[in-house]
Amino acid sequence: MSAWLGRHLQALLFAAGRLARAPFGTAFTVLVIAIALTLPAALSLLVSGVRAASGNFASAVDVTVYFKRGTTLDAVKQHATELKDQVGIAQVKLITADEGLEQFRQGSGFGEALGALPDNPLPHVLVVQPTPDSRSADDITALKARLSDWPDAEIIQVDTDWIQRLNALLDLARRILAGTAVLLGAGVVAVISNTVRLEILNRRAEIEITKLVGGSNAFVRRPFLYMGALYGALGAALASLLVLVGCFLLAGPVSTLAQSYGSEFRIATPSLGQLGLLLAAGAGLGWLGAFVSAARHLARIEPRV
Amino acid sequence: MIRFEQVGKRYPNGREAIAGVSFDVRAGEMVFLTGRSGAGKSTILRLIALLERPTRGQVTVNGKDTAKLPARQVPAFRRQLGMVFQDHMLLPERSVYDNVALPLVVAHVPMRDIDKRVRAALDQVGLLDRIAALPPELSVGEQQRVGIARAIIARPPLLIADEPTGNLDPQLSRDVMQLFRRFSEAGVAVVVATHDQRLVEESGLREIHIASGRIA
């Protein structure tokens, strides 16, 4: 086990040494990789920021039942209790006419004027929240139909349009993100694969001699794989830095702009976990690029004596 | 140790380098492969080292039929075999130590053992004091001895050398032969290809003479 570890550590150190020996070329390659990784990373932050700002959809797909005036509070409570026991219902919230009026009075600033009304014009209201697995368009339509069957219900209101629109937009954004990530990921693989290919050709003599004295393909390949992973990881580290700097620079202006539209949208700063994921993705793509190159070029190099 | 049975090798370009070659080399034996340039000596050594495969006949090395050995077992096979070349094949940017250690490194020998054995091998060829030098800083004779140290460090049962004295003066050549004899006396089978007939006669050892790809 420790011998295995030592072997890999050695290959890693060797790869690091090769990179350090040509700092200019290394820096250029790393920069290209970083730029390719920064774009999808920034996009994914944007998407998760929008999702956070649009809030918890659990409350957003509430179905609201307005009862006919004159419906007794007991009858409404009866409906509420029945509803709570049904499958697909997470929560049922009762807002009595009095509570509604009180909320309106506090929220609207028409307190004085409302006091002048002879009686409460507001109906009793039930706010029905489906469970997360019963929130599809069909489920909501079915629920709405069931509630319409109540003779004392006046209006059933489901405000799902904007959610559907936002979901469609988010879905589109996610697809664009995935497409971009795949394309740029392939770009990173290609760049690293080519860099490693040149390195393999440069070290042809060394590879031949190593094979001559009994070095296996795996042994010869290992330092190149580490080299690829290292390029990818360094690129990802630089990309993380670029994203963090971008967040820092844009956070203020963006939230000011968003607030002026009454939105809570904020640029999400990447979490440590997300940065770790980016680093792992970079290293993984680099490893893959090196592997592709090694598979194509290393096996072909045989000792010539 | 080595057995050639009616071995023929035709290169992809159609050139038939050897044909109908049969001989045996036993453990602890040292033999010379002689013949003019182009006779087929290097081809025979390449067949032994599995750098080429025979197109006819059978080559058995260390008990293995080389024609049937799967590619992935070739590295392990080569670790049972020391090789010395005319142009030493050292890595110029790596120290003498690193060059000599390479066969042990690829065999995953633990570091502390490598250190001991590199010193022992360099001591045997009289180059312990050049352990940190780079090959280009050494004389041709010293480079050849580093190559020999690398060939024997993994203690292979078999040592092959292709024109090992080609670049050396007569005295250095005799020194190298002396080294090889010591290894063979220790039980290593040694095959030396050379066109230096005087060296062979001086040694009084067995000679396999090749002419135009056949044993003469």
Ligand SMILES: Nc1ncnc2c1ncn2[C@@H]1O[C@H](COP(=O)(O)OP(=O)(O)O)[C@@H](O)[C@H]1O
């Ligand atoms: N890789 C090769 N491809 C084609 N022909 C070769 C190759 N290697 C050697 N030969 C030919 O095979 C013959 C034997 O060569 P070689 O074994 O190198 O002889 P020697 O080592 O005795 O000088 C020569 O005619 C040479 O031209």
Ligand SMILES: [Mg+2]
């Ligand atoms: Mg030759």
